[in-house]
Amino acid sequence: MNIVACVKQVPDTEAQIKVKPDGSGIEEGGIKWVMNTYDEFGVEEALRLKEKNGGEVTIVTIGPARAMETIRTALAMGADKGIHICDPAFDGADAYATASALAAAIKGIPHDIIFCGQRAIDDDSGQVGAVLAELLGIPQVTVITKLEFAGGAIKAIRPIEGAQLLIECPLPCLVTAQKGLNEPRYASLPGIMKAKRKPVDVKDLAALGVTVTANAKVAKFIPPPARAAGKIICGDDPAMKARELARLLREEAKVI
Amino acid sequence: MAKGVWIVAEQRDGAFRKISFELASTARKLADVLGEEVCAVLCGSGVEGIAGQLGKYGVDKVFVADAPALEPYTTDAHAAAVAKIVKENDPAILLLGASTQGKDLSARLVGKLATGLATDCTDVKIADGKLLAIRPMYAGKCFGEVVFSTFPQMASLRPNVFPAVENAKAGAVVKFDPALDAGLLKTKVLEVQKDTSGKADLTEANIIVSGGRGMKGPEGYAILEELAAVFGATVGASRAAVDAGWRPQSDQVGQTGKIVSPNLYIACGISGAIQHLAGMSSSKIIVAINKDAEAPIFTKADYGIVDDLFKVVPEFTKECKKLLA
Numbered sequence: 028m029n030i031v032a033c034v035k036q037v038p039d040t041e042a043q044i045k046v047k048p049d050g051s052g053i054e055e056g057g058i059k060w061v062m063n064t065y066d067e068f069g070v071e072e073a074l075r076l077k078e079k080n081g082g083e084v085t086i087v088t089i090g091p092a093r094a095m096e097t098i099r100t101a102l103a104m105g106a107d108k109g110i111h112i113c114d115p116a117f118d119g120a121d122a123y124a125t126a127s128a129l130a131a132a133i134k135g136i137p138h139d140i141i142f143c144g145q146r147a148i149d150d151d152s153g154q155v156g157a158v159l160a161e162l163l164g165i166p167q168v169t170v171i172t173k174l175e176f177a178g179g180a181i182k183a184i185r186p187i188e189g190a191q192l193l194i195e196c197p198l199p200c201l202v203t204a205q206k207g208l209n210e211p212r213y214a215s216l217p218g219i220m221k222a223k224r225k226p227v228d229v230k231d232l233a234a235l236g237v238t239v240t241a242n243a244k245v246a247k248f249i250p251p252p253a254r255a256a257g258k259i260i261c262g263d264d265p266a267m268k269a270r271e272l273a274r275l276l277r278e279e280a281k282v283i
Numbered sequence: 284m285a286k287g288v289w290i291v292a293e294q295r296d297g298a299f300r301k302i303s304f305e306l307a308s309t310a311r312k313l314a315d316v317l318g319e320e321v322c323a324v325l326c327g328s329g330v331e332g333i334a335g336q337l338g339k340y341g342v343d344k345v346f347v348a349d350a351p352a353l354e355p356y357t358t359d360a361h362a363a364a365v366a367k368i369v370k371e372n373d374p375a376i377l378l379l380g381a382s383t384q385g386k387d388l389s390a391r392l393v394g395k396l397a398t399g400l401a402t403d404c405t406d407v408k409i410a411d412g413k414l415l416a417i418r419p420m421y422a423g424k425c426f427g428e429v430v431f432s433t434f435p436q437m438a439s440l441r442p443n444v445f446p447a448v449e450n451a452k453a454g455a456v457v458k459f460d461p462a463l464d465a466g467l468l469k470t471k472v473l474e475v476q477k478d479t480s481g482k483a484d485l486t487e488a489n490i491i492v493s494g495g496r497g498m499k500g501p502e503g504y505a506i507l508e509e510l511a512a513v514f515g516a517t518v519g520a521s522r523a524a525v526d527a528g529w530r531p532q533s534d535q536v537g538q539t540g541k542i543v544s545p546n547l548y549i550a551c552g553i554s555g556a557i558q559h560l561a562g563m564s565s566s567k568i569i570v571a572i573n574k575d576a577e578a579p580i581f582t583k584a585d586y587g588i589v590d591d592l593f594k595v596v597p598e599f600t601k602e603c604k605k606l607l608a
Contacts (some may be wrong), residue, residue, distance in 0.1 A: 040538050040558040044424035052393040053425060056461075064539050121399050122390070148538055150404050150420050150427075154390040157358070159395025160545075166469035168357055169387045172532070182473070186533060187383040189483035192355075193474035200469070207532040208538055241401025243416075245427035251419070251564065252426075268588045269598035272570065275586055277606055280568045282490070282547040283515065 028082030029137040032073040032106065032122055033129060033159070034066040036090050036097040037149040050247040062097045065144025068204035071211040073142050073172055074105045080176065082139075083107045087132055089125055095227065102213030102222035109227035110136075116232055116239045122154035124239040129155070130162035131235040138163075138199055140181070145170040145203040149244075153203075160201035168194050172207040285434035288314040289374040291365055292337060293384055295356075299333060301487070302380035304340045306440060306446035309407060310378055311341030311450055316409040322346060322374065322453070325463030326364050328354035331456065340452015341445060345454055346372075348461040350427055352468060355475065356384050358391050359468045364461035366395040369435060376414050377435035378407070384444055385444070389439045401419045401429035402436035403542070405444050405565060414438065415566070422538035422561030442487055443477035443544050444565065454502045485536060488517035490547045493563070495521035497552015497573060497592055501529040506593065507551060513607060519543065521553045529606040574598065 031094040038044065038059040041185070062070075073084045084106040088094050091113065098109040103272035109139030115124070133141065141160075144250045172236050173184035173192075186205070196202075232239065257274070260268045276283045290306040291297065302312065303323075308558045320343045325334050327349065335346040348364045358394060372415045377392075379385040380401040401416035405426075408415050414436040416429040429438075483489060492511045494504055504518065511518050522529035522537050536543055538558040548566035553559060555578055556570070563569070564583055570593045571584035579586045586597055 038421070040561075041556070042421075042424075043557065049364030053421075122395055123397065123399060126394065148422065151418075151422060151542075152400075153386055154393055154400060154402060157387065158394040161362075161391055167387075167391065168470060169358075169390075170383065172344075185383075188487055189478045191476040191478075193471050193476065194357075194470055195473050196470045203357050206535070236444045240432070241399070242393075242397070242433040243429050243431050245402055245420075247428040249426045249428065251423055252568075254564070254583055254585070257569075257581065257587055259581070259587045260591065265590050265594035266598040267594045268590060270305075271603045272588060272595075272599055273602040273606055274588055276483060276547065276568070276570070279445045280547075280585065282568050283606065 028076065028080045029135055029139045030069045030073045030077055030082055031136070031138045031142045032084060032086055032101065034070060034086055034088050034101055035063045035147045036060050036088065036094040037063045037147055040148060040262065046248045047130060050249060052248055060093060060096070062100055063144050063147045065146060065204050068206065068208045068247045069142030069144055069212040070101045070106065071209045076140065076176060078226055085110065085136060087129060088112065089128055098221050098227055100214060102225045103218040104212055105218060108225055111227055111229045112235065113229055114231040119241055119244060120154050120239045122158050123239045123242050126155050126158035126162055127237050128232065128235055129159050131237045132230065133163065136211050140198055141201040143203045145171040145205045149236070156203040157203055163203055166196050166201045167201045168196050169200050169203040170205045172205050174202065174208065188205050193268065285373045285375040287320045287322055287372070287374040288317065288376045289322045289324065289378070289435065291367065291377070291379045291385070291388065292323045293380050293382060294325065294333065295416055297330060297333060299336060300380070300382065302382055302385070302442045305442065305445040306338035306378050306380060307337050307342050308448045308450065309440060309445045313376060313407065313409055317412065324365050324368055326353045326361050326461070329578050331458065334456045335454045338452050339387065339449055341450040341452050342454050345456050345457050347456055349458065349462055350463065352463050353461065355472045357468065357472060358387055359470055359472045360463055361388050362391040362395055363463055363467065366392060367461060368459050369396060372423065374435050377437045379439045380442060381422065381439040389437060396435065398433040398435055398437055399431050400439065402439050403441050404438045405441050406590055407438050407440070419565065422558070423540060423563055423564050439568055444480050461488065482517045485519050485534070485543050486543045488543070488545050490514045490516035491519045491543055491545045492549045492551065493519035493521065493553060494518050494524060495553030496523040496552045498524060498529065506531065506596045506600070510596055513600055513603045521559050550580050551596060553580055554578045555583065556590050
């Protein structure tokens with residue numbers, strides 16, 4: 028089975044995000060970069076599928092030189108090889124451009140199933156997986172929490188508002204991983220050693236034959252709106268404070 | 284020249300989801316600035332009869348694809364149908380809901396229409412005749428102003444943020460043939476397992492009562508369930524509580540859980556790790572109950588009580604019951 032897992036390097040969830048004074052982006056100094064949480068679930072599921080059915084897992088990423096660490100992390104977990112699309116033109120690229128480059132890279136390799144995270148926790152776009160599936164002309168099942176493979180098709184659980192769907196989809200297909208799909212493994216020490224010798228192909232845009240456009244572009248980054256200072260309800264008696272809270276929510280905030 | 288503000292309406296089991304009216308009202312506002320029409324696309328089976336309801340919220344025209352293959356929702360069928368009618372009419376703006384269905388569909392449409400999409404927007408406006416979409420990034424740790432260089436300019440709107448306002452227009456129903464190619468319909472919904480709790484999903488809830496590490500264990504949530512029952516609210520949890528196994532995955536609010544925007548968010552025993560704050564700071568009113576006065580949650584709270592939640596919450600529940608009786 029030929030399995031592809033797309034990963035992105037992102038600031039970890041504890042990172043404080045500061046907007047640059049000119050609004051052109053975020054300050055990257057002091058940020059700890061990690062594999063996007065949801066991509067980790069994708070990589071883990073890819074490895075489990077390979078362990079059960081045989082085959083190979085290829086990791087694909089787009090990012091600057093530092094993104095190589097993320098590929099190495101996935102290789103250390105057990106993936107077989109990597110493709111690193113590295114080109115300064117990707118700074119500010121939107122989902123369509125990102126998916127176009129991924130599609131160009133993945134078209135050239137066999138792919139029965141492709142894993143993406145359901146969204147990256149930096150831009151929170153949640154588009155790349157679906158656009159990639161469309162550009163490759165394969166079906167998608169997004170935001171899944173369970174996956175089974177049998178007889179050339181997958182069955183996946185997709186939670187929606189107030190229900191869960193059991194969806195069947197033939198290969199080749201693309202799925203996007205949601206928390207709950209699995210518990211990603213940690214890389215073992217021998218895994219980390221082996222990862223250093225696994226092949227990673229570094230490609231730029233010219234090699235892929237695609238150009239980057241930004242159909243949708245973040246023209247300006249802005250800090251979140253400040254919330255006005257709140258009211259702390261004082262007193263010694265919890266019951267009195269609880270009553271005052273109920274009164275304020277009813278009479279002042281008018282939400283209950 | 285691309286023209287008109289379009290929405291993709293969302294229905295389930297023959298009834299509109301609330302987001303559809305939020306979309307219609309928002310589209311009306313934008314279209315009035317542009318002096319253009321609002322059109323909706325509605326896909327499903329046996330849905331022609333409800334299409335006109337969108338007129339009440341400002342829709343001029345509803346394009347309806349009514350076919351058995353469009354029920355229940357699958358990406359394949361709906362994306363093909365919407366892309367077809369959109370390509371034929373070339374709207375300037377296309378809005379969808381940032382619901383589970385809208386997110387899935389809008390992203391696939393980006394591929395089909397080779398355009399750009401701003402996901403999960405909390406504000407949209409017209410600037411210089413074009414769409415300007417404002418959306419949280421890094422789960423709300425910062426925001427981005429998105430501009431577009433292609434048509435349709437697409438945005439998905441966060442549920443519960445945009446008001447649904449009645450503003451009656453014609454809501455004329457126009458049927459269209461989605462011309463679905465059965466060979467391209469690959470995915471199949473085998474089963475819909477409904478949540479029978481009757482509670483709103485966290486992403487759609489008006490009131491959320493959420494508990495964190497301060498709940499001390501799964502039993503602690505009983506008092507939150509009791510409070511939630513008073514309002515028909517939904518119970519949420521912090522990552523700490525979910526990772527400890529006290530609450531299911533689907534209850535997690537935060538950067539790696541659900542991003543919520545209820546009218547009222549009551550955080551009990553939640554310290555307010557940055558990744559949690561990121562997931563709930565677009566709530567309209569935030570209440571924090573925590574015994575640690577230094578907890579970061581108080582920096583986001585509109586109302587705070589520094590005290591033992593196990594003493595405060597039951598009293599608060601009692602008082603709310605009285606007020607709502």
